[in-house]
Amino acid sequence: MGTRFARGLRLAVLAGVALLVVGCATGQLDATKPIGKEAQDIDGLMRLSGWMAVGVGIFVAAAVVVIIVKFRAKPTDDPDDLPPQIHGNRKAEITWTLIPTALLVFLTIITLPTVFALAREGDGRTIKVEGQQWWWQFSYDVNEDGDFDDAADIVTANDLVIPVGEEVNLEIHSNDVIHSFWIPQLNGKRDAVPGRVHHWRISSTEPGIFYGECVEFCGLSHANMQMRAIVLEEADFERWLEGQQAGRAAAAEPLAEDSAEAAGASLFETHCISCHVVDGVYESAAGGNANLLAGIAPNLTNLMSRTAFAGALYETYVQDADREYVRGPDGKLIVNIAGLREWVRNAPDLKPARADNLQGMLDFSEVLTDQDLDNLMAYLRTLGNEPVLPR
Numbered sequence: 001m002g003t004r005f006a007r008g009l010r011l012a013v014l015a016g017v018a019l020l021v022v023g024c025a026t027g028q029l030d031a032t033k034p035i036g037k038e039a040q041d042i043d044g045l046m047r048l049s050g051w052m053a054v055g056v057g058i059f060v061a062a063a064v065v066v067i068i069v070k071f072r073a074k075p076t077d078d079p080d081d082l083p084p085q086i087h088g089n090r091k092a093e094i095t096w097t098l099i100p101t102a103l104l105v106f107l108t109i110i111t112l113p114t115v116f117a118l119a120r121e122g123d124g125r126t127i128k129v130e131g132q133q134w135w136w137q138f139s140y141d142v143n144e145d146g147d148f149d150d151a152a153d154i155v156t157a158n159d160l161v162i163p164v165g166e167e168v169n170l171e172i173h174s175n176d177v178i179h180s181f182w183i184p185q186l187n188g189k190r191d192a193v194p195g196r197v198h199h200w201r202i203s204s205t206e207p208g209i210f211y212g213e214c215v216e217f218c219g220l221s222h223a224n225m226q227m228r229a230i231v232l233e234e235a236d237f238e239r240w241l242e243g244q245q246a247g248r249a250a251a252a253e254p255l256a257e258d259s260a261e262a263a264g265a266s267l268f269e270t271h272c273i274s275c276h277v278v279d280g281v282y283e284s285a286a287g288g289n290a291n292l293l294a295g296i297a298p299n300l301t302n303l304m305s306r307t308a309f310a311g312a313l314y315e316t317y318v319q320d321a322d323r324e325y326v327r328g329p330d331g332k333l334i335v336n337i338a339g340l341r342e343w344v345r346n347a348p349d350l351k352p353a354r355a356d357n358l359q360g361m362l363d364f365s366e367v368l369t370d371q372d373l374d375n376l377m378a379y380l381r382t383l384g385n386e387p388v389l390p391r
Contacts, residue, residue, distance in 0.1 A: 122167025131179030183212030252280035264379025302384030
């Protein structure tokens with residue numbers, strides 16, 4: 001008996017240590033430090049209900065201890081003598097019914113205003129959000145005419161870039177299955193459902209990079225379907241908008257003949273344009289015609305202006321151990337060429353996908369030579385300028 005008890009105690013201690021280690025793990029998602037007003041409102045309600053639950057738990061635990069001590073068996077008690085049997089206690093039953101009811105009514109009263117407030121429309125711009133297996137697309141209506149398909153729109157992936165202090169409205173769509181959009185430091189979760197449009201809004205009181213991911217199981221690479229909000233000062237945001245439009249114009253400019261970039265563009269035209277779009281150059285896959293079940297692959301017009309690729313799973317630019325971006329002697333960000341090159345070579349090896357079922361990128365390891373990959377990297381590096389980062 002003693003051995004089994006000791007073994008059980010050791011297992012309980014190990015389980016407790018494991019839970020503590022997991023709880024202390026540092027990840028990119030952090031719902032405990034809300035930045036956006038909406039996230040702060042949600043956090044306030046969660047903390048209040050949490051402390052109420054702690055209070056109830058302490059009360060119940062104390063009551064259990066009191067009952068154990070007060071009514072424990074005494075050496076002088078006759079083991080065959082039963083205590084008085086009482087059937088029901090109206091006062092006790094009313095008490096333990098009314099108290100939880102009052103607590104729930106209180107939580108309902110203070111929660112409902114926040115629920116309605118979260119559902120209202122913000123006073124800022126509207127951005128279209130599209131979830132699909134397994135990445136997020138963001139479209140900007142530059143003309144603010146409610147049309148996300150005209151020539152002035154900006155289409156990007158992985159990075160949701162917004163200005164600080166503005167309540168940005170989101171139109172959340174899905175191109176295939178149910179997903180769920182969540183950037184915890186800016187707001188709560190909102191589902192993306194095929195055939196429906198769900199409205200949401202986010203805002204931030206300070207510049208920064210805030211991480212999010214899909215929180216509705218959506219298939220093989222659900223855990224790898226991430227995104228991030230890049231919050232910029234107003235001037236920097238306007239510079240980002242101008243850079244996106246300038247990138248579109250630059251992508252359509254001719255490349256120098258016999259250059260590595262031109263050779264890469266030729267390879268891109270051979271292998272990539274059935275899924276990917278470069279505005280003004282390769283648009284055969286535009287309008288949801290990509291060779292994918294969802295019908296859309298990331299628009300690569302301004303690829304190099306994004307901080308991440310592959311559903312925000314990998315960094316476009318090199319970072320140090322403190323997640324700070326590294327700059328070269330020329331002051332420019334150092335491109336993660338090795339990572340991008342390996343992604344183009346064999347994407348399914350880096351991120352689980354079902355390319356055979358038109359879900360995810362193909363394996364080109366038996367198709368592209370090392371020289372081909374070098375040329376493709378040279379071409380991809382011409383697509384947009386480096387990202388505008390929060391100061």
